[in-house]
Amino acid sequence: MPEKEGRLVTEMIHTSGLVKRFGNVEALRGLDLDVPQGTVLGLLGPNGAGKTTAVRILTTLLEPDGGMATVAGIDVVAQPDKVRERIGLSGQNAAVDEYLTGYENLEMVGRLYHLGARRSRARARELLERFELDDAGDRPAKTYSGGMRRRLDLAAALVAEPEVLFLDEPTTGLDPRSRTQMWDTIRELVRGGSTALLTTQYMDEADRLADDIVVIDRGQMIAHGHPDELKARIGGERVEVVLADSAQIPATKVVLAELSVGEIRVEEETCTVTAAVTRGVDILREVLEALKDRAIAVDDVGLRRPTLDDVFLSLTGHAAEEATSQSDGRRAGRDEAKEKEVVR
Ligand SMILES: Nc1ncnc2c1ncn2[C@@H]1O[C@H](COP(=O)(O)OP(=O)(O)OP(=O)(O)O)[C@@H](O)[C@H]1O
Numbered sequence: 001m002p003e004k005e006g007r008l009v010t011e012m013i014h015t016s017g018l019v020k021r022f023g024n025v026e027a028l029r030g031l032d033l034d035v036p037q038g039t040v041l042g043l044l045g046p047n048g049a050g051k052t053t054a055v056r057i058l059t060t061l062l063e064p065d066g067g068m069a070t071v072a073g074i075d076v077v078a079q080p081d082k083v084r085e086r087i088g089l090s091g092q093n094a095a096v097d098e099y100l101t102g103y104e105n106l107e108m109v110g111r112l113y114h115l116g117a118r119r120s121r122a123r124a125r126e127l128l129e130r131f132e133l134d135d136a137g138d139r140p141a142k143t144y145s146g147g148m149r150r151r152l153d154l155a156a157a158l159v160a161e162p163e164v165l166f167l168d169e170p171t172t173g174l175d176p177r178s179r180t181q182m183w184d185t186i187r188e189l190v191r192g193g194s195t196a197l198l199t200t201q202y203m204d205e206a207d208r209l210a211d212d213i214v215v216i217d218r219g220q221m222i223a224h225g226h227p228d229e230l231k232a233r234i235g236g237e238r239v240e241v242v243l244a245d246s247a248q249i250p251a252t253k254v255v256l257a258e259l260s261v262g263e264i265r266v267e268e269e270t271c272t273v274t275a276a277v278t279r280g281v282d283i284l285r286e287v288l289e290a291l292k293d294r295a296i297a298v299d300d301v302g303l304r305r306p307t308l309d310d311v312f313l314s315l316t317g318h319a320a321e322e323a324t325s326q327s328d329g330r331r332a333g334r335d336e337a338k339e340k341e342v343v344r
């Protein structure tokens, strides 16, 4: 990341041994995080993993039962007011006042942050425009759609141009276009020197935005690294062949055995055979020729690189979007909904 080279790297978010209990539920069991200035940390984990709890502690809404946390070098328990001056939060429990208009919501936040009347008004207008809410700016927020509320909530988090941003599932419920806009906004903020902690259920979002990823499950870190490192850890690329007729699975296995480097997997229901390979596109051509020589009819063939979805699945035992909300952390263990990304 060249734009980050040469910049003084300071930890803008730091936690060590963070513990939080709710009755007999241990929501956080000794969480350690470090987020350097000007980077985005993607905090991933199945439902109930403890992501929102971590965000709430870091944004001073909740006190930890153990361990410590600092934001911009300030202890969140000792000096919560000071921390609040430096942060913006766009949360799962949006802090939008339903009865105020979009404009009034933003202006009020500006006043709360002591921006002064003129600056608050200007900032409100600027942000309404940026999030394409200017037409709806004079309507009460209760008339907004879910996506508009999300955008207003993020706009509110940005009013005071905070150094550290906490974004708890910022794009859940947004349409693809709004998601892309949100990503652009977050990228722009980080390029400008802001630091962000982002939780998300969308692996592509983490892949695009995060410099570093921490996967947590049941309140503990289970993996940490750059998205590419995590993908590399679970294995390389695979050739995936979707057959027209399941009777040809055995013959396909024979063909792939000659060309692949590892275990061959068969998914009967979808007539899919996959095999680990090393030579990328070249091997695709060879596979196609070999199948044609043996008159094996193919519906689809592709090269599949591991995605963050695969990483998530392999680490937690279930896909992000089908994670259970059970607080005891029992696993869903279903894998039929595995997401496929076939390069055609
Ligand atoms: N106020 C609370 N009272 C009791 N239990 C709570 C409370 N807040 C969180 N928990 C429990 O703590 C655990 C972690 O919850 P948390 O909301 O941090 O998970 P999450 O990773 O944000 O999940 P999701 O992906 O569903 O948003 C869960 O078991 C949850 O039920």
Ligand SMILES: [Mg+2]
Residues within 6 Å of the ligand: 051, 052, 053, 092, 168
């Ligand atoms: Mg949450």
